[in-house]
Amino acid sequence: MKITLKDGSVKEYAQAMSVLDIASDISAGLARVACAGEVDGERVDLRTVVDKDCTLNILTAKDEGGLATLRHTASHVMAQAIKRLYPEAKLAIGPSIADGFYYDIDFASPIAAEDLEKIEAEMKKIVKEALPIERFTLPRNEAIALMKEKEEPYKVELIEDLPEGEEISFYRQGDFTDLCAGPHLMNTKEVGKAYKLTSIAGAYWRGDEHNKMLTRIYATAFGKKEELEAYLTMLEEAKKRDHRKLGKELGLFMMHDAGPGFPFFLPKGMVLKNTLLDYWRQLHKKAGYVEISTPIILNRSLWETSGHWDHYKNNMYTTVIDGQDYAIKPMNCPGGVLTYASEPRSYRDLPLRMGELGIVHRHEKSGQLHGLMRVRCFTQDDAHIFMTPEQIKDEIMGVAKLINEVYTLFGFKYHVELSTRPEDSMGSDEDWEMATEGLRSALDALGLDYVVNEGDGAFYGPKIDFHLVDAIGRTWQCGTIQLDFQLPQRFELEYQGADGEKHRPIMIHRVVFGSIERFIGILIEHFAGAFPTWLAPVQVKVLPISDKYADYAEKVRKQLDDAGIRVEVDTRAEKIGYKIREAQMQKVPYMVIVGQKEEEEGLVSVRSRFAGDEGQKNPEEFIKALKEEIDSKIQREVKAQEA
Ligand SMILES: [Zn+2]
Numbered sequence: 057m058k059i060t061l062k063d064g065s066v067k068e069y070a071q072a073m074s075v076l077d078i079a080s081d082i083s084a085g086l087a088r089v090a091c092a093g094e095v096d097g098e099r100v101d102l103r104t105v106v107d108k109d110c111t112l113n114i115l116t117a118k119d120e121g122g123l124a125t126l127r128h129t130a131s132h133v134m135a136q137a138i139k140r141l142y143p144e145a146k147l148a149i150g151p152s153i154a155d156g157f158y159y160d161i162d163f164a165s166p167i168a169a170e171d172l173e174k175i176e177a178e179m180k181k182i183v184k185e186a187l188p189i190e191r192f193t194l195p196r197n198e199a200i201a202l203m204k205e206k207e208e209p210y211k212v213e214l215i216e217d218l219p220e221g222e223e224i225s226f227y228r229q230g231d232f233t234d235l236c237a238g239p240h241l242m243n244t245k246e247v248g249k250a251y252k253l254t255s256i257a258g259a260y261w262r263g264d265e266h267n268k269m270l271t272r273i274y275a276t277a278f279g280k281k282e283e284l285e286a287y288l289t290m291l292e293e294a295k296k297r298d299h300r301k302l303g304k305e306l307g308l309f310m311m312h313d314a315g316p317g318f319p320f321f322l323p324k325g326m327v328l329k330n331t332l333l334d335y336w337r338q339l340h341k342k343a344g345y346v347e348i349s350t351p352i353i354l355n356r357s358l359w360e361t362s363g364h365w366d367h368y369k370n371n372m373y374t375t376v377i378d379g380q381d382y383a384i385k386p387m388n389c390p391g392g393v394l395t396y397a398s399e400p401r402s403y404r405d406l407p408l409r410m411g412e413l414g415i416v417h418r419h420e421k422s423g424q425l426h427g428l429m430r431v432r433c434f435t436q437d438d439a440h441i442f443m444t445p446e447q448i449k450d451e452i453m454g455v456a457k458l459i460n461e462v463y464t465l466f467g468f469k470y471h472v473e474l475s476t477r478p479e480d481s482m483g484s485d486e487d488w489e490m491a492t493e494g495l496r497s498a499l500d501a502l503g504l505d506y507v508v509n510e511g512d513g514a515f516y517g518p519k520i521d522f523h524l525v526d527a528i529g530r531t532w533q534c535g536t537i538q539l540d541f542q543l544p545q546r547f548e549l550e551y552q553g554a555d556g557e558k559h560r561p562i563m564i565h566r567v568v569f570g571s572i573e574r575f576i577g578i579l580i581e582h583f584a585g586a587f588p589t590w591l592a593p594v595q596v597k598v599l600p601i602s603d604k605y606a607d608y609a610e611k612v613r614k615q616l617d618d619a620g621i622r623v624e625v626d627t628r629a630e631k632i633g634y635k636i637r638e639a640q641m642q643k644v645p646y647m648v649i650v651g652q653k654e655e656e657e658g659l660v661s662v663r664s665r666f667a668g669d670e671g672q673k674n675p676e677e678f679i680k681a682l683k684e685e686i687d688s689k690i691q692r693e694v695k696a697q698e699a
C-alpha cells in the first residue's frame with residue numbers, strides 16, 4: 057500500500073500497519089510525540105491499522121486534532137480519578153472542547169471547588185501509573201450489559217440511542233473502562249503534567265432542562281507546561297475583564313429576572329451602543345449601502361416560504377394575531393428579500409447593498425445564557441447584497457475590506473476560514489463551484505491567509521468566517537459572509553438583464569460586528585472597560601477643587617459640551633483625590649481639574665488615562681486636540697509610568 061504523507065512524500069509498505077508503526081518508521085522522535093493520526097482527513101487512533109492507499113498525517117499536541125486527543129484522554133483520566141474517589145458517581149459525557157475538556161457527572165452528593173484539588177492529585181497518580189490504554193468493541197447487547205453491570209445508566213442510554221449496526225467501542229485503562237468512540241493516546245502517562253481542573257458548573261443531561269442537572273467539571277490540558285501557565289494567566293486576566301462585572305461597575309447594561317437573556321442598556325451603555333451604530337452607518341454609507349428596517353413580527357406563511365418555520369422553529373418565538381400564526385424574526389433575511397421584491401429590478405440596480413440594523417430574537421436555553429455574549433434578543437448589523445454572478449468576487453472583496461477596516465480600528469487581529477459545500481446541501485454542482493470559486497478568488501486577490509473547512513458551509517451556500525483575536529488572545533467569531541442561491545429561488549427573485557431577459561440574482565448575507573450586543577461584550581473585555589476616547593461614554597470629567605469653583609467648572613463644561621464632547625462635572629463636596637480616583641475607576645479618558653489658579657488664568661489642568669498629568673492648558677487648545685483624537689478614532693498609547 058502507498059501512504060502519502062503531509063509533505064507529499066510517499067511511503068510504501070507490503071503489509072498492513074498501525075498509524076503508530078508508521079510514525080515509528082518515519083522517526084522514533086515523531087512516534088514519541090504522536091497523539092493521533094489523520095487518515096484521508098479523518099482523525100483516528102494511533103492504534104488504527106491502515107491497510108490500503110491513503111493520505112496520512114501524524115498529529116502531535118501542536119496540531120488541533122492531536123491536542124484534542126490529548127485533552128480527551130485527560131478527560132478519561134479525570135473520570136477514572138473521580139470513580140476512585142467517588143465510586144457511586146455516574147458518568148455522562150466527557151468531550152474535548154475549544155479550550156480544554158469537561159466531564160458531566162452525576163455525583164451522589166454535591167462537590168465543591170476544593171474537591172477539584174483532590175481529583176487532580178488522583179489524576180497525577182493515574183498518569184504516573186502509566187496504564188496502557190486498550191480499545192475493544194462489543195456487540196450492542198453485550199455493550200449494554202457491561203454498562204449495566206458497572207451501573208452507568210447514562211452510558212446505557214447513550215448506547216441505546218446509537219444507530220443499529222454502529223460499532224460500539226470502549227477504552228480500558230487499568231480498572232477503568234469507558235464507552236467512547238476515541239481516538240485516545242496509548243498510555244495514561246502520555247497525558248503528561250500540563251493539565252488543570254478549572255471550574256464546576258451545572259449542566260442538564262443532554263442539554264435539556266427537563267432532565268437531571270449534572271455537575272460539569274471544566275478542565276484543560278496542553279502539550280507543554282508553559283502553554284498551560286500562559287492559559288491560566290489568560291483566565292485570570294479574563295476574570296478581571298469579565299464584561300458582566302465591568303458592565304455593572306461602569307453602568308453600561310443590566311440583566312433582570314423579568315426577562316432572562318433580554319439585556320437592558322443603561323444610559324452610558326446606550327451612548328456606547330449608539331456611537332458604534334453611528335460609526336456603522338457612516339462606514340456603510342461610504343461603502344455604497346442603503347439602509348432599511350423590516351418588521352419584527354411577520355406571518356407564518358412568510359417563514360414557511362423562507363424555510364425557517366420547518367428548520368428553525370425551535371429557536372423562534374411565535375405569537376397569534378387575529379387568529380393567525382406569526383413569528384418574531386430570528387433573522388432579517390426574509391424582510392430583506394421582500395424589500396428587494398417590492399419593485400422591478402434591473403441589472404443596472406445591481407449590486408444592491410441593503411443594510412439593516414435588525415433586532416432579532418432567538419430562543420437560547422436558559423443554561424446557555426451568558427451576559428451579553430449569549431442573549432435571546434440582539435441587534436444584527438446585517439446586510440443583504442443582491443447581485444449578478446459576475447459581481448460575486450468584487451462584492452466579497454468589498455465586504456472583506458470593510459470587515460478588515462472595522463477590526464483594525466479596534467486593534468483586533470483576525471483569521472479567516474472558508475467553509476465549503478456540506479454533504480446535505482441544495483443547489484447544483486455548477487452553482488456551488490461558481491460560488492466557492494468566487495469566495496476563494498476574492499480572498500486570494502486580497503492576499504488574505506485562510507483555512508478551508510471542507511463541508512462546513514451552510515446547506516444553501518459556502519461562507520467565509522472572520523475570527524477576531526482580542527487583547528488577551530481569545531478568539532471570537534464575529535463577521536461572516538455567506539453566499540446564497542436558495543432564498544432568491546424560494547422567493548422567485550428576479551432582475552431584468554442587459555439581454556432583456558429575466559434572471560435570478562445571487563444573494564450575500566453578511567455581518568461585521570455580528571451581534572452588536574455581543575460585540576459590545578467583546579469590546580468591554582478587550583479594552584478592560586478603558587475604551588478609546590471616541591467610544592468612551594464620558595470623555596471628560598470636570599473636577600472642581602471645591603465649591604468655590606463650581607461656576608468656572610460649569611463654564612468649562614459648557615464649552616466642552618458645545619464642542620460636542622461628552623462631559624460631566626463632579627460637583628459633590630468630596631476631596632479632589634477622591635473624585636480623581638473615582639473618575640479613574642470609571643475609566644474616563646480625561647479629567648479636567650479646576651481651582652483658583654485655573655480660574656484666574658482661564659486655564660484647565662488636564663489629567664489623562666494615557667499620560668497622567670498633562671499640565672495646564674488653554675481650554676480651546678485642549679478641545680481642539682481632543683476633537684482631533686475623537687474624529688480620527690485613534691487609541692492613544694498608554695505611557696508605562698502612568699501616575
Ligand atoms: Zn474517550
Ligand SMILES: [Zn+2]
Nearest residue numbers: 388389440565
Ligand atoms: Zn440574511
